Amino acid sequence: MSYISTDSEWTFELLEAYDTEIKRIAEGYGLDTYPNQIEVISAEQMMDAYASVGMPLGYHHWSYGKHFLATQKNYQRGAMGLAYEIVINSSPCIAYLMEENTLPMQALVIAHACYGHNSFFKGNYLFKTWTDASAIVDYLVFARSYIKKCEERHGIEEVEKVLDSCHALMNYGVDRYKRPKPISTEEEALRQEEREKILQQQVNDLWRTIPKGHEEEAEKKKRSFPSEPQENLLYFIEKNAPLLKPWQREIIRIVRKLAQYFYPQRQTQVMNEGWATFWHYTLLHTLYDEGLVNEGFMLEFLTSHTNVVAQPGFDSPYYSGINPYALGFNMFQDIKRICQNPSEEDREWFPEIAGSDWLETLHFAMKNFKDESFIQQFLSPKLIRDFKLFSLYDDERSPKYLVDAIHNDKGYRTIRDNLSRQYDLSYREPNIQVWSVDLTGDRSLTLRHTMQNNIPLSSDCTEVMKHLHTLWGFDIHLETYSEGKKINTQACPDHTKE
Amino acid sequence: MSYFIDRRLNGKNKSMVNRQRFMQRYKKHIKQAVSDAVNKRSITDMERGENISIPSRDTHEPVISHGQGGQQHRIYPGNKQFDAGDRIDKPKSGGGGAGSGQASNQGSGEDEFSFYISKEEFLNYIFEDLALPNMVKKTLSTQDDFETRHAGFVTEGTANNLSIIRSMRNAHARRIALSAGKKRKLKELQQEQKELEENPDGFKQQARLLAINEEIAILKSRIKKVPYLDTFDLRYRSQVKYPVPTSKAVMFCLMDVSGSMTQDIKEIAKRFYILLYLFLQKSYDKIELVFIRHHTSAKEVTEEEFFYSRETGGTIVSSALKLMHEIVQDRYSASEWNIYAAQASDGDNWDDDSPHCASLLSNQILPQVQYFSYIEITPQNHQALWHAYEKLSTDWPHEFAMAQIKDPGDIYSVFRKLFAKQNASESQRSSPQGESA
Numbered sequence: 001m002s003y004i005s006t007d008s009e010w011t012f013e014l015l016e017a018y019d020t021e022i023k024r025i026a027e028g029y030g031l032d033t034y035p036n037q038i039e040v041i042s043a044e045q046m047m048d049a050y051a052s053v054g055m056p057l058g059y060h061h062w063s064y065g066k067h068f069l070a071t072q073k074n075y076q077r078g079a080m081g082l083a084y085e086i087v088i089n090s091s092p093c094i095a096y097l098m099e100e101n102t103l104p105m106q107a108l109v110i111a112h113a114c115y116g117h118n119s120f121f122k123g124n125y126l127f128k129t130w131t132d133a134s135a136i137v138d139y140l141v142f143a144r145s146y147i148k149k150c151e152e153r154h155g156i157e158e159v160e161k162v163l164d165s166c167h168a169l170m171n172y173g174v175d176r177y178k179r180p181k182p183i184s185t186e187e188e189a190l191r192q193e194e195r196e197k198i199l200q201q202q203v204n205d206l207w208r209t210i211p212k213g214h215e216e217e218a219e220k221k222k223r224s225f226p227s228e229p230q231e232n233l234l235y236f237i238e239k240n241a242p243l244l245k246p247w248q249r250e251i252i253r254i255v256r257k258l259a260q261y262f263y264p265q266r267q268t269q270v271m272n273e274g275w276a277t278f279w280h281y282t283l284l285h286t287l288y289d290e291g292l293v294n295e296g297f298m299l300e301f302l303t304s305h306t307n308v309v310a311q312p313g314f315d316s317p318y319y320s321g322i323n324p325y326a327l328g329f330n331m332f333q334d335i336k337r338i339c340q341n342p343s344e345e346d347r348e349w350f351p352e353i354a355g356s357d358w359l360e361t362l363h364f365a366m367k368n369f370k371d372e373s374f375i376q377q378f379l380s381p382k383l384i385r386d387f388k389l390f391s392l393y394d395d396e397r398s399p400k401y402l403v404d405a406i407h408n409d410k411g412y413r414t415i416r417d418n419l420s421r422q423y424d425l426s427y428r429e430p431n432i433q434v435w436s437v438d439l440t441g442d443r444s445l446t447l448r449h450t451m452q453n454n455i456p457l458s459s460d461c462t463e464v465m466k467h468l469h470t471l472w473g474f475d476i477h478l479e480t481y482s483e484g485k486k487i488n489t490q491a492c493p494d495h496t497k498e
Numbered sequence: 499m500s501y502f503i504d505r506r507l508n509g510k511n512k513s514m515v516n517r518q519r520f521m522q523r524y525k526k527h528i529k530q531a532v533s534d535a536v537n538k539r540s541i542t543d544m545e546r547g548e549n550i551s552i553p554s555r556d557t558h559e560p561v562i563s564h565g566q567g568g569q570q571h572r573i574y575p576g577n578k579q580f581d582a583g584d585r586i587d588k589p590k591s592g593g594g595g596a597g598s599g600q601a602s603n604q605g606s607g608e609d610e611f612s613f614y615i616s617k618e619e620f621l622n623y624i625f626e627d628l629a630l631p632n633m634v635k636k637t638l639s640t641q642d643d644f645e646t647r648h649a650g651f652v653t654e655g656t657a658n659n660l661s662i663i664r665s666m667r668n669a670h671a672r673r674i675a676l677s678a679g680k681k682r683k684l685k686e687l688q689q690e691q692k693e694l695e696e697n698p699d700g701f702k703q704q705a706r707l708l709a710i711n712e713e714i715a716i717l718k719s720r721i722k723k724v725p726y727l728d729t730f731d732l733r734y735r736s737q738v739k740y741p742v743p744t745s746k747a748v749m750f751c752l753m754d755v756s757g758s759m760t761q762d763i764k765e766i767a768k769r770f771y772i773l774l775y776l777f778l779q780k781s782y783d784k785i786e787l788v789f790i791r792h793h794t795s796a797k798e799v800t801e802e803e804f805f806y807s808r809e810t811g812g813t814i815v816s817s818a819l820k821l822m823h824e825i826v827q828d829r830y831s832a833s834e835w836n837i838y839a840a841q842a843s844d845g846d847n848w849d850d851d852s853p854h855c856a857s858l859l860s861n862q863i864l865p866q867v868q869y870f871s872y873i874e875i876t877p878q879n880h881q882a883l884w885h886a887y888e889k890l891s892t893d894w895p896h897e898f899a900m901a902q903i904k905d906p907g908d909i910y911s912v913f914r915k916l917f918a919k920q921n922a923s924e925s926q927r928s929s930p931q932g933e934s935a
Contacts, residue, residue, distance in 0.1 A: 012502055019500045036500035045505065048512040063559055065520030068513040069613040092501070099506055114500065156519075168560050313576020322575060390577040396567040400585040406577055418571040430564055455568030463560035
């Protein structure tokens with residue numbers, strides 16, 4: 001076999017040649033992917049793509065302009081290189097290649113994004129359950145044109161106000177357990193109109209002020225609403241806020257849908273990047289083993305790869321948290337090692353996978369876990385030693401930190417539990433739910449914050465409550481409970497201060 | 499199957515709308531930054547972009563998150579010397595030390611959100627507040643005078659631009675190219691024909707002669723068919739429109755620097771000059787600035803000296819007007835230059851001098867200038883000079899304008915007034931006065 005290329009200048013023919021080879025090898029490893037749509041773009045376009053937070057076409061909002069300005073400035077100053085690639089969870093899977101990249105870099109991106117991320121999008125259970133890759137682009141088209149229409153009809157400012165508020169609550173606009181149904185654009189447009197009518201009727205019914213019979217009224221007083229706490233704040237508002245117009249409800253719905261679409265990505269950062277990095281590493285090495293690329297190619301690729309998976313120590317000036325590429329890549333490599341060359345320790349810790357078929361085990365891990373459970377299941381003592389992980393206990397009542405576990409026999413489990421929890425969204429985000437609505441009184445909405453480990457809410461929350469108030473239209477109360485006791489309440493608007 | 503798509507030629511400004519939305523939202527901040535920049539820059543240095551900083555807390559998008567405090571476990575990599583059970587001092591406020599602050603979203607960001615606006619945007623922000631009349635805005639944004647210049651020859655054009663020499667030269671060359679070979683052949687054949695006709699014996703020769711005659715006829719008709727002038731010989735003179743700056747202008751900045759003028763007043767005056775300068779710059783290619791400062795006597799100085807050096811003493815305004823008149827006579831003839839003048843003062847003047855100033859303006863200066871603006875920067879009642887000038891603004895409604903500025907906040911509204919007047923004389927202004935008269 002001769003080398004596919006020896007030069008670092010790329011051409012479309014060469015890209016296709018690499019894609020063909022990488023695809024062949026990827027299929028050999030059983031990577032199941034959506035079709036790829038690989039788009040070559042310029043650096044400026046990459047900045048645009050960047051600013052729209054991974055949506056190929058977004059609606060207009062000032063916050064994307066802010067992202068763009070920040071990206072542009074950092075890039076022009078040289079403070080930040082642009083990402084080599086952006087890949088979108090859609091079918092066909094859209095991946096962007098930047099024209100400035102050299103050929104080895106393009107090959108790396110193709111392997112990483114078009115076969116790594118792509119197969120993860122298609123295979124992982126969270127993505128399978130929560131996102132519909134074939135419908136997302138259609139939905140974005142619908143959202144963009146709907147919001148544009150709203151802007152024409154109601155003014156940019158009005159629409160922006162709703163969007164601002166929705167964005168503030170975006171992370172609380174996801175269903176964690178219910179599965180949403182996928183639908184296409186035309187269906188969406190049709191349903192949307194229908195929804196507007198029906199929804200408004202229902203809301204009106206809920207807020208009916210005409211007195212009914214005495215018995216009914218007495219009953220109503222006893223009934224609490226909602227009957228169960230609601231975790232999806234945006235959904236609750238969309239369906240129940242008394243004063244919203246139908247178009248405002250639809251906008252809430254759009255933001256909610258997008259939040260739901262991004263929800264799996266937020267829960268699988270380590271796995272997703274680790275999986276893609278593992279596969280670009282493996283696929284390109286296979287290319288080399290087959291004699292399709294030369295040493296120069298490999299050196300350039302490895303330089304870049306090494307930078308990507310570097311994990312600076314906590315005391316390094318470059319430290320900015322645990323690098324998901326590094327952790328994920330090393331975990332998948334480690335699983336492969338445990339399958340192929342298990343040590344005594346591995347056999348003890350991972351009896352079910354030690355010595356098993358590595359490819360099968362890897363696919364199993366990719367398909368059935370999210371960051372939190374993945375770490376809980378597969379982080380090995382060897383990796384904890386390699387990373388020299390330690391756990392720090394920070395109690396605000398004490399002037400000192402406590403090192404409560406290090407990479408030794410006593411510490412492995414604590415470290416693994418704590419690290420796993422660090423990726424658990426329900427720990428990372430405050431637990432806030434809709435608790436009750438005062439249906440017959442002042443129509444105020446009460447939220448309950450259940451405190452974990454006495455960790456308070458950040459000062460942002462006051463601002464977010466204002467947004468909530470904008471949407472709900474009546475008073476908002478936020479009660480903080482710790483160990484079953486109410487320890488704090490906030491209200492918006494804050495009548496105590498007036 | 500993978501599809502490759504080359505998107506590089508697609509528009510790159512997908513984010514433009516979002517960027518504008520952002521700018522719109524933070525207009526107040528940007529305007530503040532622009533006006534700060536105006537104070538720092540030289541009058542002639544307005545035409546470049548500016549770095550705008552907005553406090554991060556204003557652009558922050560709030561989300562619900564955990565704050566600092568409570569009891570938290572965090573995992574860090576790269577342990578070197580810690581053992582389980584070790585206790586480590588927490589860093590004193592501010593964070594940044596070993597293992598703190600990284601998990602929160604506070605403290606890690608910059609305090610300022612900063613970005614760059616282009617020179618057009620910068621100017622637009624300056625002009626925005628002036629509420630300029632449409633006519634003025636138009637002159638600011640467009641250049642309406644063009645001259646046509648030759649730009650070589652082209653193959654398409656209108657008949658009046660036909661270049662006869664070029665076209666004939668092309669035709670000639672084409673005729674040579676198309677017929678030279680045939681003519682040579684013809685010559686040879688005619689030579690042979692002549693020889694054969696001289697010795698017309700022999701059957702072979704007869705046959706040859708016939709063939710030659712036929713061939714000669716064909717060649718001749720072919721040569722004849724080469725057109726004398728073909729459409730693709732035609733060449734037209736190319737004319738391109740070239741924007742011409744209307745003309746040159748000189749701007750006189752006159753300022754009282756007597757003891758009563760404080761630095762604050764000078765700052766306000768600077769804004770006044772800057773805006774006039776910018777305004778002129780949009781209309782004129784070449785602008786010269788003349789700075790004249792005066793107390794009891796006037797002097798031409800540099801910009802630096804003009805704004806930042808201090809003198810004391812009384813005030814005789816007419817000295818500056820006289821000097822300006824002399825300089826005009828000397829260097830800026832009214833037939834070649836558009837003359838603008840901006841005078842700033844706190845209104846103090848030697849009592850007997852004010853009527854003299856008015857007559858100087860009325861008799862010598864105003865007939866020659868496009869526009870003379872006067873601002874009186876004083877929080878008090880009008881001073882002597884104001885009263886002397888008042889009559890001028892009725893006598894010369896298009897050429898003279900005056901206004902009182904009490905504090906920096908007034909400056910834009912004053913400009914609106916001044917430039918609104920300008921609007922009326924717009925038609926005269928586009929060419930030097932001498933020519934239009």
